Amino acid sequence: MGLLTNLKDSISKVTDRLFSDSEPKRIGIYGPPNAGKTTLANRIAIDWAGDTVGPESHIPHETRRARRKENVTIERNSQTVTIDVVDTPGVTTKVDYKEFLDHDMEKEDAVRRSREATEGVAEAMHWLREDVDGVIYVLDSTADPFTQVNTMLIGIIESRELPVLIFANKTDLEGSNVQRVANAFPQHETVPLSALEGNNMDEVYDKIAEYFG
Amino acid sequence: MLSGCPDCGGNKFQFHPGSVDRVEKQTTETVNENPATQRTQNPDQQQPSTTQNPDQQQPSTEQPLQSSSEATQNNTKSGYTPWPSQRNTDATDSTPSQAPDSPPTDSPKQNQPPSKTRQQSTDSDPVSDKPIDAVTNDAVVERSDTQTELEAAETPAEEDSAQVSARTDVVSNEELAAARTQSDTTESQPDEPSPDLEQLRNELNEQFESIKILNPGQYEINLMELYDRDEYIISLREDGRYVIEVPDGWGISDTDE
Numbered sequence: 200m201g202l203l204t205n206l207k208d209s210i211s212k213v214t215d216r217l218f219s220d221s222e223p224k225r226i227g228i229y230g231p232p233n234a235g236k237t238t239l240a241n242r243i244a245i246d247w248a249g250d251t252v253g254p255e256s257h258i259p260h261e262t263r264r265a266r267r268k269e270n271v272t273i274e275r276n277s278q279t280v281t282i283d284v285v286d287t288p289g290v291t292t293k294v295d296y297k298e299f300l301d302h303d304m305e306k307e308d309a310v311r312r313s314r315e316a317t318e319g320v321a322e323a324m325h326w327l328r329e330d331v332d333g334v335i336y337v338l339d340s341t342a343d344p345f346t347q348v349n350t351m352l353i354g355i356i357e358s359r360e361l362p363v364l365i366f367a368n369k370t371d372l373e374g375s376n377v378q379r380v381a382n383a384f385p386q387h388e389t390v391p392l393s394a395l396e397g398n399n400m401d402e403v404y405d406k407i408a409e410y411f412g
Numbered sequence: 413m414l415s416g417c418p419d420c421g422g423n424k425f426q427f428h429p430g431s432v433d434r435v436e437k438q439t440t441e442t443v444n445e446n447p448a449t450q451r452t453q454n455p456d457q458q459q460p461s462t463t464q465n466p467d468q469q470q471p472s473t474e475q476p477l478q479s480s481s482e483a484t485q486n487n488t489k490s491g492y493t494p495w496p497s498q499r500n501t502d503a504t505d506s507t508p509s510q511a512p513d514s515p516p517t518d519s520p521k522q523n524q525p526p527s528k529t530r531q532q533s534t535d536s537d538p539v540s541d542k543p544i545d546a547v548t549n550d551a552v553v554e555r556s557d558t559q560t561e562l563e564a565a566e567t568p569a570e571e572d573s574a575q576v577s578a579r580t581d582v583v584s585n586e587e588l589a590a591a592r593t594q595s596d597t598t599e600s601q602p603d604e605p606s607p608d609l610e611q612l613r614n615e616l617n618e619q620f621e622s623i624k625i626l627n628p629g630q631y632e633i634n635l636m637e638l639y640d641r642d643e644y645i646i647s648l649r650e651d652g653r654y655v656i657e658v659p660d661g662w663g664i665s666d667t668d669e
Contacts, residue, residue, distance in 0.1 A: 321638055
């Protein structure tokens with residue numbers, strides 16, 4: 200009996216993919232530097248594809264090139280949604296190599312990292328314009344969400360009428376304030392989570408399936 | 413600085429240094445007996461100076477360097493004579509020990525043509541007429557004595573017309589304030605346009621610059637400009653140039669030529 204059920208489910212998944220009306224949606228993970236975008240991308244990729252997307256670091260601008268994990272299939276409530284997860288570099292309006300010097304980095308390396316981070320911002324903006332079908336906007340819930348970058352990016356996303364979810368990350372930290380994030384962008388749904396600890400990931404996947412399925 | 417002796421017939425002067433204590437000890441003991449400069453002062457001139465508006469003392473603060481140098485030149489003729497005001501507790505209070513405490517009252521009494529001081533006073537406060545009138549009349553009385561007096565007398569003649577104008581055409585405080593504001597703006601206008609234009613250019617450059625390289629490793633990024641551009645900046649060069657990827661059909665006419 201169980202064997203038949205599993206076989207039925209497998210056939211159903213295949214047919215769903217075969218007859219899906221479109222390619223996997225590219226979901227860009229956006230946000231300011233050090234918000235936990237790569238940590239979230241890795242969490243999703245590990246949970247549903249058994250692999251990681253890229254290295255994580257507490258040093259800002261660790262991700263300086265967009266990385267994509269294709270065909271990540273998420274199952275929720277007997278439904279499946281297949282997405283391409285695009286982990287993008289943190290978006291900012293200023294990059295200064297001096298901020299890297301505090302992390303025991305040589306000046307030459309810091310300058311190079313700064314240049315690559317700036318190129319990464321350009322790439323992220325390019326992806327936003329050309330290649331994403333939906334956005335997961337990740338914010339550090341311990342930081343002030345009322346910033347020029349956040350306002351500008353959310354405005355661009357809205358102008359493109361892309362589906363967007365706001366994830367208030369780092370809820371495991373003491374200074375986390377999810378409500379402040381929700382108040383900053385009341386027109387969008389805010390989901391609290393800790394990508395590092397894996398807290399509230401069920402709701403995260405529910406919302407991903409709901410918004411991008 | 414030098415101050416006239418009101419009880420010496422206008423031929424005694426005493427140096428009061430103002431704020432420089434070191435010079436004071438050297439010069440306050442000397443009495444300038446130079447006749448050429450003695451006659452330029454009239455004892456009567458000292459009276460108005462003590463009654464002048466404190467605002468009129470401002471020009472005198474520029475004078476200590478001149479008077480001290482002149483006093484230094486006259487040091488060879490120095491010989492201490494008891495200052496009459498030491499005997500008479502005069503309103504001028506020109507006692508050396510008291511001089512540093514009351515420099516404003518002594519300031520106009522300098523070894524200088526009085527007309528200059530009065531002219532500055534006139535400029536500084538055209539409303540206060542009486543002291544200036546007294547000075548002007550005194551200067552005219554002394555006109556025939558020396559060349560210095562002639563020079564002094566020429567300026568009072570100019571002051572007369574200015575005084576007449578000041579008396580007849582009294583400008584209200586509001587008009588003065590308006591005139592000052594207008595003069596300030598007219599003076600600043602020739603200087604400001606170029607900074608404004610420069611600032612405007614910089615702002616425009618910043619608006620149209622996707623990535624501004626401030627220094628190696630320091631960048632300012634215009635997110636909207638990046639988002640709006642068709643071409644995609646792939647990499648930055650250290651010389652400030654970009655490597656861009658252009659979309660299909662971008663600049664076809666240029667490449668065909």
